[in-house]
Amino acid sequence: xxxxxxxxxxxxxxxxxxxxxxxxxxxxxxxxxxxxxxxxxxxxxxxxxxxxxxxxxxxxxxxxxxxxxxxxxxxxxxxxxxxxxxxxxxxxxxxxxxxxxxxxxxxxxxxxxxxxxxxxxxxxxxxxxxxxxxxxxxxxxxxxxx
Numbered sequence: 016x017x018x019x020x021x022x023x024x025x026x027x028x029x030x031x032x033x034x035x036x037x038x039x040x041x042x043x044x045x046x047x048x049x050x051x052x053x054x055x056x057x058x059x060x061x062x063x064x065x066x067x068x069x070x071x072x073x074x075x076x077x078x079x080x081x082x083x084x085x086x087x088x089x090x091x092x093x094x095x096x097x098x099x100x101x102x103x104x105x106x107x108x109x110x111x112x113x114x115x116x117x118x119x120x121x122x123x124x125x126x127x128x129x130x131x132x133x134x135x136x137x138x139x140x141x142x143x144x145x146x147x148x149x150x151x152x153x154x155x156x157x158x159x160x161x
Contacts, residue, residue, distance in 0.1 A: 034059030052087035075152035098146035
């Protein structure tokens with residue numbers, strides 16, 4: 016139980032660390048930072064003054080930055096014609112035990128993610144995709160289905 020608690024704490028801290036790094040990277044550049052995702056990442060991003068991206072009513076302007084966590088809920092990729100991908104942000108977590116990681120089958124906070132509350136395996140880092148809007152993002156900005 017102690018190891019699971021440590022792994023869960025590392026995952027939670029990774030969201031805070033990511034939000035802090037994103038804020039440090041963009042706070043003095045005069046751009047609006049938007050984000051998708053919920054849980055701790057949403058809390059920390061809003062505490063830093065960044066805005067949640069509303070898929071139903073996006074208000075993103077050219078030059079704005081949008082951050083998409085890859086291991087979170089309610090995250091949708093944008094149509095690649097709308098934004099260019101910058102360098103991704105990787106934040107280290109507990110490397111061999113996870114409470115929320117689809118790749119190893121751990122879904123403590125959502126039964127939709129994975130079948131187990133925790134799992135052993137190489138969980139790796141938490142990845143955040145960072146995009147810069149190339150044009151206004153309005154209407155239905157999700158990737159078209161093929």
